Amino acid sequence: MSTVTAPDTASYRKFLPADSPVQYLTPDGVPTASEARYAHPSDDRLVEMFRGMYLGRRFDLQATALTKQGRLAVYPSSHGQEACQISAAMSLRPRDWMFPTYRDSMALAARGIEPVEILAMLAGDWHCGYDPTAHRTAPQSTPLATQLLHATGAAYGEHRRGSDAIALAFCGDGATSEGDFHEALNFAAVFRAPVVFLVQNNGFAISVPFSRQSVAPSLAHKGVGYGIGSEQVDGNDPVAMLAVMDAAAEFVREGNGPVIVEAHTYRLEAHTNADDATRYRDDAEVQEWTAKDPLDRLEKYLREVGAVDDAFLDALHEEGEQRAADLRAGMNVDRPSDPLDLFRYVFANPTTQLREQQALVEAELRADAEEN
Ligand SMILES: Cc1ncc(C[n+]2csc(CCOP(=O)(O)OP(=O)(O)O)c2C)c(N)n1
Incomplete structure (x- = not known):
């Protein structure tokens, strides 16, 4: 018995990448004349998005401060990538799956995961901090592009079980050079796994600029080669991001196979x-992208259409400060940790080396206890 159907080439032709990134708002927040390609999100939905972006940025700022206070081992900021992450989270229903990277903490917050839990792994815990099954959100992946294969497998599994759940997987521009990226896209394409692949092209893979990553017309065009739906979008334009992510999720849900979306954005931190980013990029470039701030852009638009006002923004500011204070308090509580957990939960029958290492740690812990 085969569950594989022949690709419907007509369906993905409806979702071919635009020549230039889809844009609904100029950097000044003024609606562009073009684009009836995807349905314009309602103002209510855009207010919800603005809220998620605003709170996401405050969370990001607080997390960065916590690294300086020694409460977080490491934090990859997504300052500037709010529109990408919040639109992605909003395009999913609770039963859908999310497969994030280390940089996608704002998307996790928008999915309703507790900020203290999101930061558990980055604070040095051995686990991801939250229950991936309950939140239908995989642990944040550090090995680049591996989560794309996991997302493809999970989505294909859901499809085979007859469920209508889809998966959304994030990756960066650098990750598109990994073999796993190609394997995931090709498998998902051939087996029509319901996955949205969102590539946040933020210009850099650590210090490697995008020009050393790909010479394709766009990363979205790579999808054409796999025969899947593909689109490129201005990743700092919240309206365009939400329009495209909603359409991509819908297209995938309708059984048309996977979609790749490339969001053109910038890593401001x-x-x-x-x-130390000053070693490989100019401040002028950072300033140029700061002027394209997605939050400013959406705020200008929402004020213009009368959907938000000073009272709304003041209340949101208060809420952000309260959440930041709660996060600081939560991160200042020492987490219970047992070093022997390092040896649990991995192998049913641990290897000889692991048993030896465990014995060493146990001896060290006993010695410490006797000394104190
Ligand atoms: C398989 C693998 N190779 C190398 C690394 C080291 N590494 C960590 S982040 C990174 C850059 C990734 O850049 P990109 O995919 O563009 O994502 P971004 O960090 O910009 O969000 C590299 C090479 C890794 N984590 N995993």
Whole structure:
């Protein structure tokens, strides 16, 4: 018995990448004349998005500060990538799956995961901090592009079980040079796994600029070669991002196979707090992208259409500060940790080396306890 149907080439032709990134708002927040390609999101939905972006940025700022206070080992900021992450989270229903990378903490927050839990792994815990099954959200993946294969497998499994759940997987521009990226896209294409692949092209893979990553017309065009739906979008334009992500999720849900979306955005901060970005890029470039801030852009639009006002923004500011204070308090509580957990939960029958290492740690812990 085969569950594989022949690709419907007509369906993915409806979702071929535009010549230039889809844009609904100029950097000044003014609607562009073009684009009836995807349905314009309602103002209510855009207000919800603005809220997620605003709170996401406050969370990001607080997490960066926590690295300086020694409460987080490392934090990869997504300052500037709010529109990409919040639109992605909003395009999913609770029963859909999300497969994030280390940089997608804002998307996790928008999915309703507790901020303290999101930061558990980055604070040095051995586990991801939250229940991946309950939240239908995989642990944040650090090995580049591996999560794309997991997402493809999970989505294909859902499809075979007859469920209508889809998966959304994030990756960066650098990850598209990994073999796993190609394997995931090709498998998903051939077996019509319901996955949305969102590539946040933020210009850099640590210090490697995008020009050393690909010479394709766009990363979205790679999808054409796999025979899947593909689109490129201005990743700092919240309206365009939500329009495209909603359409991509819908297209996938309708059984048309996977979609790849490339979001053109920019990483405004260094790769992580351990990186010095001034060694490989000019401040002028950072300033140029700061002027394309997705939050400013959406705020201008929403004020113009009368969907938000000072009272709304003041209340949101208060809420952001309260959440930041709660996060600081939560991160200042020492987590219970047992070093022997390192040896549990991995192998049913641990290897000889692991048993030896466990005995060493146990001896060290006993010695410590006797000393104190
Ligand atoms: C398989 C693998 N190779 C190398 C690394 C080291 N590494 C960590 S982040 C990174 C850059 C990734 O860049 P990109 O995919 O563009 O994502 P971004 O960090 O910009 O969000 C590299 C090479 C890794 N984590 N995994």
